Structure formats: structure tokens, C-alpha cells
Amino acid sequence: MTAETDLVLHRILKAPRSLVWRCWTDPELLKPWFIPKPHFISEVKMDVRPGGQFFTMMNVDGNAYPNDGSFLEVVPEEKLVFTDLLLADYQPVAEPGLGFTATLTFKDHPEGTEYTALARHRTPEQAEKHEEMGFSQGWGTVATQLEEFARSLMD
Secondary structure, rough: OOOOOOOEEEEEEEOOEEEHHHHHHHHHHOOOOOOOOOOOEEEEEOOOOOEEEEEEEEEEEOOOEEEEEEEEEEEEEOOOEEEOOOOOOOOOOOOOOEEEEEEEEEEOOOEEEEEEEEEEEEOHHHHHHHHHHOOHHHHHHHHHHHHHHHHHOEE
């Protein structure tokens, strides 16, 4: 059971855990799948370590949306935690975007990777707003794109 402030996506991705991890932690491998198509990511900056920067520039319908944040926890091929509440080196943001912390877990599964994305928000209202903005559908689409992209790297 999750709190009123949590949104969760759970999937079995038909790709090896090491490859799914690389797609999440290599800037060039993140760009092709990280936002529902036809939207796209034009820029990624990643310093994959606790306190390191996690920045993406999302391009949606001709508008650019910068998303700056920080990694909080990095356990190679097992867990990745990031937030938009802090910038690199744990500097507080002046104005949070959606104001959430994401915890991604990756586990071996007979079909590939057991993948869970947990988005924790400060209030139930913020979680509801994120869901209304399309969390389940958007993150679900992105998980499918991640699986397809990771599988394309296997060929």
C-alpha cells in the first residue's frame, strides 16, 4: 500500500537489467525514450552520483521545458533516486517543478527486468496534480519506450 502522496508504476521490461540501467544513466541513451513521443529531449546533463546533477530539456509542442534536479542515491543496477527539490550538490531549488522525489528500482526477472518507479510528492494534492498531468499514462508510455529502446541495443 502506498501513501496518498505516492504514485507507482511497476513493469516487467523484456531487456536485461544492466542495459535498462545504462539507458537510465547514460545521457545519450536517455534522450531517445525519456519523454512520450513525438515530444523529445534536446539536452541531458548527468553526474550519476549522490549530489550530482540530473538535468533534461524537454521539448513539447514547440516549447522547451528545463527540468533540473539532483541524484540522491545511486546503487548501480539496483536503485536510482532523484528529485527536483534539490539542485546539484544538494542546493535547494528556489521554485520546485512538480516537487517530487523518484525512486527507481531494478531487479532481475526471468523475462528481463522488474522495474518499479515510485514518485513521492509533498502533499496529496501535488500527487493528484501529477496524476492528472498524466503520470500513469506518460510514465507507462515512457517505460514501453525504454523497453523498446533497450531491446534495440541488444541486436
